[in-house]
Amino acid sequence: MAQSSKNKKDGKLKSLFTDLTIRRGVFSIVIFLVLWEVGFRFHDWFGIMVPFIGKIDAPSLVVARWSEVVFKPGYWESWYLSFGRVFFGFMVAQLVGIPFGLLMAVNKYFRGMFFPPFEILRPIPPLAWVPASIIFWPTTELSIMFVTFLGAFYTIVINVLGGARSIDIQYLRAAQSMGATQWDLFRKIILPGTLPSIFIGAAVGMGITWEVVLAAEMISGGGQQSGGGLGFFIWSSYMGGVMDQVIVGMISIGLAGYISSSLIRYVGYLSMPWKRMF
Amino acid sequence: MSNQSVSGRPPSGLHYFLYKSGKALKTPMPYLAFIGIGIWLLSYFLLNEYWRVSPFYKVPGPVEVVTEWLNKDPIWGTSLFTQDYYINIWVSCRRILIAFAIATGLGVPLGLFMGWSKKFKDYTFPILETLRPIPILAWVPLAIVMFAGFETPIIYLATLASFFVTALNTMLGVESIDESYFRAAGCLGSKKHHVFFNVVVPGALPFIFTGLQISIGVAWFSLVAAEMISGDFGLGYMIMDSFMVNKYTTMVMAMLTLGFVGWITSAMVRAAGNRMMQWRERALGQGGV
Amino acid sequence: MSATAAAVTGNGASGKGAISIRNVTKIYDPGGADVLALDDCSLEIASGEVCMIVGPSGCGKTTLLNAIAGFHSITEGQIDLDGEMLCGPGKELATQGADRVVVFQNGALFPWKTLAENVAYGPIVQGVMNKAEARDKAEAMLAEAGLGGVADKYPGEVSSGMARRAEIVRALINDPKVLLLDEPYRAMDALTKSIMHESLLEVYDRTKVTIFFITHDLEEAIFLGDRVVVMTTRPARTKKIVDVKIDRPRDYRLLSSEEFRVLVQETKEAVHEEAVKAFEAGERELA
Numbered sequence: 066m067a068q069s070s071k072n073k074k075d076g077k078l079k080s081l082f083t084d085l086t087i088r089r090g091v092f093s094i095v096i097f098l099v100l101w102e103v104g105f106r107f108h109d110w111f112g113i114m115v116p117f118i119g120k121i122d123a124p125s126l127v128v129a130r131w132s133e134v135v136f137k138p139g140y141w142e143s144w145y146l147s148f149g150r151v152f153f154g155f156m157v158a159q160l161v162g163i164p165f166g167l168l169m170a171v172n173k174y175f176r177g178m179f180f181p182p183f184e185i186l187r188p189i190p191p192l193a194w195v196p197a198s199i200i201f202w203p204t205t206e207l208s209i210m211f212v213t214f215l216g217a218f219y220t221i222v223i224n225v226l227g228g229a230r231s232i233d234i235q236y237l238r239a240a241q242s243m244g245a246t247q248w249d250l251f252r253k254i255i256l257p258g259t260l261p262s263i264f265i266g267a268a269v270g271m272g273i274t275w276e277v278v279l280a281a282e283m284i285s286g287g288g289q290q291s292g293g294g295l296g297f298f299i300w301s302s303y304m305g306g307v308m309d310q311v312i313v314g315m316i317s318i319g320l321a322g323y324i325s326s327s328l329i330r331y332v333g334y335l336s337m338p339w340k341r342m343f
Numbered sequence: 344m345s346n347q348s349v350s351g352r353p354p355s356g357l358h359y360f361l362y363k364s365g366k367a368l369k370t371p372m373p374y375l376a377f378i379g380i381g382i383w384l385l386s387y388f389l390l391n392e393y394w395r396v397s398p399f400y401k402v403p404g405p406v407e408v409v410t411e412w413l414n415k416d417p418i419w420g421t422s423l424f425t426q427d428y429y430i431n432i433w434v435s436c437r438r439i440l441i442a443f444a445i446a447t448g449l450g451v452p453l454g455l456f457m458g459w460s461k462k463f464k465d466y467t468f469p470i471l472e473t474l475r476p477i478p479i480l481a482w483v484p485l486a487i488v489m490f491a492g493f494e495t496p497i498i499y500l501a502t503l504a505s506f507f508v509t510a511l512n513t514m515l516g517v518e519s520i521d522e523s524y525f526r527a528a529g530c531l532g533s534k535k536h537h538v539f540f541n542v543v544v545p546g547a548l549p550f551i552f553t554g555l556q557i558s559i560g561v562a563w564f565s566l567v568a569a570e571m572i573s574g575d576f577g578l579g580y581m582i583m584d585s586f587m588v589n590k591y592t593t594m595v596m597a598m599l600t601l602g603f604v605g606w607i608t609s610a611m612v613r614a615a616g617n618r619m620m621q622w623r624e625r626a627l628g629q630g631g632v
Numbered sequence: 633m634s635a636t637a638a639a640v641t642g643n644g645a646s647g648k649g650a651i652s653i654r655n656v657t658k659i660y661d662p663g664g665a666d667v668l669a670l671d672d673c674s675l676e677i678a679s680g681e682v683c684m685i686v687g688p689s690g691c692g693k694t695t696l697l698n699a700i701a702g703f704h705s706i707t708e709g710q711i712d713l714d715g716e717m718l719c720g721p722g723k724e725l726a727t728q729g730a731d732r733v734v735v736f737q738n739g740a741l742f743p744w745k746t747l748a749e750n751v752a753y754g755p756i757v758q759g760v761m762n763k764a765e766a767r768d769k770a771e772a773m774l775a776e777a778g779l780g781g782v783a784d785k786y787p788g789e790v791s792s793g794m795a796r797r798a799e800i801v802r803a804l805i806n807d808p809k810v811l812l813l814d815e816p817y818r819a820m821d822a823l824t825k826s827i828m829h830e831s832l833l834e835v836y837d838r839t840k841v842t843i844f845f846i847t848h849d850l851e852e853a854i855f856l857g858d859r860v861v862v863m864t865t866r867p868a869r870t871k872k873i874v875d876v877k878i879d880r881p882r883d884y885r886l887l888s889s890e891e892f893r894v895l896v897q898e899t900k901e902a903v904h905e906e907a908v909k910a911f912e913a914g915e916r917e918l919a
Contacts (some may be wrong), residue, residue, distance in 0.1 A: 085465065086465045089462070090465060090468070091469075093465075093466045093467065093469055094469055094470060094473065117490070118489075120488050121485060121488070173372075177371060177372050177375030177376060177379065178376070178379035178382070179379050180376075181379050181380050182379050182380050185602065187602075188563075188601075188603070188605035188606040188609065189599070189602035190563055190568070190601065190605070192564065192579075193582055193601055193602075195571070196582060196583065197594065197595070197598065199586075200398075200401045200586075200591065201398050201402055202398070272478075275478050276479060276564070279478045280571075280572075283480060283483070283572065299481055300484070303484035303487075308484070308488065311484045311485065312485070314481065315481040315485070318476075318478055319474075319478075320476070322477075322478065323476040326476070524742060526701070526703050526740070527736065527742070528742075528753075529728035530701055530702070530729065530730065531730055531733060531753055531802070531806065532730035532754060532758040532806070541742065545742070545745075548744070621786075622743055622745075622787075623743075625785075625786055
């Protein structure tokens with residue numbers, strides 16, 4: 066089938082341009098941007114204010130502001146600070162959450178004892194902990210970290226639990242019949258079997274972490290301390306009335322969140338070779 | 344305890360509940376739960392109130408909070424017996440109700456169409472996926488600019504968060520439906536709208552309800568954040584406000600109430616789901632899938 | 633190579649449900665994965681005939697069924713039903729319809745409808761009956777099939793044997809020209825299977841509907857069928873056709889008879905050769 070393999074190579078690049086899905090996607094985003102732009106300019110052109118959209122600074126303004134801001138070190142510092150908080154809180158949540166979840170999954174007595182208090186505390190939104198956290202921890206930074214940790218912690222534990230418990234018992238039995246010890250079972254079956262759920266939990270937890278860091282930066286660092294970070298960037302832009310900068314901030318955070326989730330997915334892809342065939 | 348009713352039908356309702364409870368009580372699980380919660384409460388009490396360990400003592404302990412909560416004439420002004428407690432709860436619940444209703448009313452149909460029609464998905468999914476990574480709270484300034492007053496921006500934020508989750512999960516739900524069901528419907532002579540109401544909607548229901556449970560949690564999350572930043576009533580506001588004036592006991596009370604209310608709403612969604620998906624409940628009851 | 637079978641008179645006199653498959657080729661994902669599933673396949677199925685298709689797993693038998701049902705298009709060739717073109721040049725994808733109803737391998741009863749609601753579905757959506765009439769007919773037909781007591785249960789609540797029988801009733805209530813079965817009893821144990829066979833034969837004897845039945849179980853094929861078509865390993869062509877000239881009605885005693893054993897042996901030799909080739913090729917089975 067030499068003919069087909071040649072077609073394959075041409076096909077891939079060409080398809081990027083002719084692929085219907087991509088074309089439609091680009092089309093809809095362009096329309097979206099155009100409508101947004103027009104909605105904002107409407108007031109200038111026709112004197113009527115378009116409800117809701119009319120007040121949001123147009124894409125053209127946003128792009129202009131962004132090209133300005135990109136050269137300011139303060140902007141990149143915000144990135145660095147936020148990323149740092151997210152990364153730290155997230156890591157701690159994984160380090161504590163994964164073992165906790167796994168322990169609950171493998172030992173039913175541990176689960177029986179510790180799952181109920183966990184479930185009782187879980188419905189309290191992490192942000193509701195911010196004031197308590199500020200009271201409790203000596204520094205603002207630590208209190209933000211704690212709340213960040215909480216957000217990701219709940220998610221990762223639930224996912225690990227679900228993942229570990231859904232491992233087909235046949236795998237465990239097969240291993241046992243081949244002479245595996247408890248530790249072998251854990252290392253060779255339960256751990257890899259739970260990996261997909263760990264990464265899903267991580268990806269979702271990452272999203273929550275960003276929300277929390279953002280909120281914490283806006284609530285506690287907003288204005289008084291040199292809290293910094295992208296949340297602070299947005300809030301101070303708002304306070305200063307520079308709306309297009311606010312939007313720059315919003316998109317920046319969206320981008321940052323997307324990058325971190327992609328990173329996690331990539332790490333997941335690397336560590337689970339058996340999933341790659343599909 | 345016998346679970347066979349005379350007619351030979353499987354047990355249901357109260358009979359079933361009692362049977363299951365009876366069985367559960369014979370396992371160590373409920374007692375472990377009791378112990379677990381007990382340990383937590385005990386350490387909470389000991390660290391915060393009894394031994395007054397730093398920095399724990401700064402946060403009111405369980406005894407303090409419960410006493411205040413049950414106090415007819417509370418020291419800090421809010422308890423089970425004061426009106427403002429219930430006003431705050433009601434305001435938050437009302438907001439959640441509106442936000443959840445709008446988000447579900449918009450998100451489910453959108454998700455259904457995105458899952459069903461590739462063409463529709465191609466046009467709508469990119470925009471959704473571009474907006475979704477933006478954390479809900481980043482929208483706060485924009486929401487304040489777009490909408491007048493306090494109430495609308497807060498509801499907007501909760502709705503937005505809930506909407507994304509619902510739409511995405513619904514779409515995944517439709518996409519998870521086995522191709523065979525579509526084919527079966529096709530070869531039985533269905534028209535498009537038949538397929539939609541008889542295959543797409545019921546087939547996606549499990550995912551939709553999982554999504555709804557997540558989405559109500561997310562709605563609460565966003566609501567509390569929004570209330571804390573810019574509210575004038577509600578449980579989130581109550582937490583922030585009592586914090587600002589050092590009424591820490593009230594603050595903890597608000598936190599726990601929030602947890603409880605959040606849990607109830609989640610349970611209600613779950614129960615509604617189970618009602619609507621009778622076929623699953625009965626299949627699971629038989630030990631099948 | 634391709635073998636065009638002489639048209640065999642089926643046992644039915646209804647005169648509908650004759651399928652003509654001529655030089656059908658199917659290539660999946662041309663220019664991409666480029667899988668040749670069917671290669672110049674031809675077959676004539678008479679009205680009222682029970683035509684069994686056997687072959688190694690993944691050879692493309694299901695592709696043929698999918699083409700007739702309208703789930704996949706064909707690349708070349710033509711398929712006719714009672715003289716009218718289902719799919720062919722200019723119309724590569726047949727329209728799905730209640731004249732060719734499918735019974736699926738893993739069962740496709742709608743889990744969210746009761747058995748009765750499932751069966752009543754076809755007539756209702758086609759506008760042939762209103763809700764009440766369809767319900768009544770569905771319940772009657774289910775009772776006839778021995779499923780009267782479970783008509784109001786959900787598929788998840790009944791055994792797979794009952795569910796599969798209900799699925800067949802769901803197909804038959806539409807009075808189809810052809811019944812397409814894609815290894816419907818594959819996942820069942822031998823005991824349930826034999827009950828399914830008897831039930832299907834009983835249904836056939838009553839309705840004389842044309843049956844296109846894919847299986848990998850040779851005994852099942854010979855027990856049920858008028859003709860057994862052996863397909864080659866991928867890409868699929870008709871390799872050999874075995875005529876099963878045994879009178880109807882048939883019952884399980886046939887299974888130990890001499891003529892049955894001879895037919896099984898004859899078919900087995902042809903299939904075994906293909907099965908070995910398929911195994912050595914080691915390819916993943918087509919969906």
